[in-house]
Amino acid sequence: MRQAVALHPWGRPGHLTSQNNQLYIDGVNTVELIAEYGSPLYVYSEPKLRQNANDILSNFRRVHANTTVCFASKANANIAVLQVFKDAGLSIEINSGGEFFKAKTAGYSAKEMVFNGVAKLRPELEQVIAEDIKAINVDSIAELERILSVAQALNKKANVTLRIVPEIKGGAAAGWETGTSSSKFGMTREEQRIAIALINANPDFLTMTGIHAHIGTQVTDLNAYQKEAEFLIAYAKEVSALMPYPLQHINLGGGYPKNYSSSEENWHSVAQHYQENYRTDVDFETIAKVLIQPMTDALGTDIELIVEPGRSMMSDTAILLSRIECEKQRSDHPVYYLDAGYNILFDIYSGWYFHMLNASRADDKDTKLCRMAGPLCDSTDTYYDVEGEGRVKSLLAAEPALSAHHATLEQVLVHQPNLRELPANTQNGDIIALLDTGAYALEMMNEYCGRASAAAVMTDMQQGSKLIRRRSEPEDLLRFEVYES
Numbered sequence: 001m002r003q004a005v006a007l008h009p010w011g012r013p014g015h016l017t018s019q020n021n022q023l024y025i026d027g028v029n030t031v032e033l034i035a036e037y038g039s040p041l042y043v044y045s046e047p048k049l050r051q052n053a054n055d056i057l058s059n060f061r062r063v064h065a066n067t068t069v070c071f072a073s074k075a076n077a078n079i080a081v082l083q084v085f086k087d088a089g090l091s092i093e094i095n096s097g098g099e100f101f102k103a104k105t106a107g108y109s110a111k112e113m114v115f116n117g118v119a120k121l122r123p124e125l126e127q128v129i130a131e132d133i134k135a136i137n138v139d140s141i142a143e144l145e146r147i148l149s150v151a152q153a154l155n156k157k158a159n160v161t162l163r164i165v166p167e168i169k170g171g172a173a174a175g176w177e178t179g180t181s182s183s184k185f186g187m188t189r190e191e192q193r194i195a196i197a198l199i200n201a202n203p204d205f206l207t208m209t210g211i212h213a214h215i216g217t218q219v220t221d222l223n224a225y226q227k228e229a230e231f232l233i234a235y236a237k238e239v240s241a242l243m244p245y246p247l248q249h250i251n252l253g254g255g256y257p258k259n260y261s262s263s264e265e266n267w268h269s270v271a272q273h274y275q276e277n278y279r280t281d282v283d284f285e286t287i288a289k290v291l292i293q294p295m296t297d298a299l300g301t302d303i304e305l306i307v308e309p310g311r312s313m314m315s316d317t318a319i320l321l322s323r324i325e326c327e328k329q330r331s332d333h334p335v336y337y338l339d340a341g342y343n344i345l346f347d348i349y350s351g352w353y354f355h356m357l358n359a360s361r362a363d364d365k366d367t368k369l370c371r372m373a374g375p376l377c378d379s380t381d382t383y384y385d386v387e388g389e390g391r392v393k394s395l396l397a398a399e400p401a402l403s404a405h406h407a408t409l410e411q412v413l414v415h416q417p418n419l420r421e422l423p424a425n426t427q428n429g430d431i432i433a434l435l436d437t438g439a440y441a442l443e444m445m446n447e448y449c450g451r452a453s454a455a456a457v458m459t460d461m462q463q464g465s466k467l468i469r470r471r472s473e474p475e476d477l478l479r480f481e482v483y484e485s
């Protein structure tokens with residue numbers, strides 16, 4: 001893609017604003033936050049977290065009162081974040097013993113948890129079964145056998161919900177899909193029949209609590225949700241006929257999208273790939289209509305519906321602030337080096353798009369096009385797609401006839417804008433804000449290249465900011481080392 005996404009307009013009234021040309025979040029000056037806490041810095045908005053929680057609960061429960069929202073904690077397992085969601089009325093989804101530990105630390109009981117994963121460990125199963133977890137979403141027959149053996153050893157009854165492969169394509173890229181048998185998740189119908197027989201043969205140790213499907217992430221295609229509802233309705237009836245008791249719940253998974261573009265106006269010039277995947281109007285009200293309503297219509301209001309949203313609860317609740325530490329002039333464009341690379345924001349490694357603002361010059365109208373890079377000694381640590389651009393180049397070199405399709409090749413193969421539009425006065429020392437960085441970020445940070453991981457703060461309108469995660473220190477680099485000094 002040759003064109004950058006336009007910088008202006010970017011405002012989000014009541015949340016991201018500007019005063020004296022500087023970016024504010026929830027009324028807090030971002031440049032002052034960096035002076036106080038250092039850079040890079042994640043800034044989470046408590047009002048946004050609460051707004052998202054209220055938004056999903058009210059929209060889904062209006063359509064189906066008996067709906068439980070289990071926040072997918074792999075999207076963000078910071079304790080302060082989990083506490084806000086608990087206070088706002090959410091339950092939680094975990095996918096490891098570590099997340100079980102964090103959820104309990106944040107105050108959730110096992111009865112408020114559902115447990116996902118393709119290869120759950122025996123000690124993890126022992127812990128959650130001992131504490132009567134609400135549901136283990138079973139991914140395979142081998143796992144069900146392991147659960148049975150743990151339940152027998154503990155003389156407990158395990159709540160099991162079967163994860164089915166609905167054969168629905170629910171994501172833009174293969175790596176975003178989780179609902180087809182070419183993905184690594186779930187059980188086929190044939191496997192489920194065997195699983196149900198095993199459950200029915202062991203009523204003292206296994207309770208079949210429900211069925212589960214999860215079709216992908218950032219699923220913007222409404223058709224996929226309609227198909228998921230149709231599938232689960234038919235399948236719930238089929239399974240119920242095989243069970244001596246009714247199912248307690250149907251788990252619809254997560255995958256709801258969030259808008260990653262700053263505004264509609266500045267988004268029209270970008271490649272189709274971006275239009276379809278990062279720019280979306282699909283909100284919780286829409287999902288309630290296409291996914292929840294059909295379930296209520298077909299199955300009534302008694303059965304509990306569980307949903308597991310992660311990204312859609314988190315992405316727009318945080319920004320990442322990062323200082324420009326160096327600049328170079330290359331060909332036509334300046335290159336700016338941020339102090340945040342993919343060790344801080346891992347999704348840039350796989351080419352996820354995040355909009356950028358200059359927090360130090362938020363309202364400057366004069367702009368220029370630049371290349372943005374991270375600080376790591378790794379050539380893929382860039383905010384453009386160096387590998388995609390390379391693939392286009394080598395294809396064109398190998399097949400000159402393809403040059404007629406240059407633009408199409410770029411649309412398909414290049415998954416980042418090659419340039420960013422930023423204020424013309426942008427310079428070394430400025431603070432850049434990356435928007436919508438609340439999901440799949442904090443937990444994926446690491447100290448690669450010996451670089452400190454970022455601190456995180458939470459803002460609210462009344463109290464300003466508070467630290468919710470400290471920056472790592474050099475001593476932290478030694479915390480797993482075993483050595484003689």
Ligand SMILES: *Cc1c(COP(=O)(O)O)cnc(C)c1O
Nearest residue numbers: 072214217254255308309310311
């Ligand atoms: C990751 C995951 C989720 C959350 O997905 P999002 O796209 O973040 O909403 C929900 N359920 C399961 C089983 C998952 O693996």
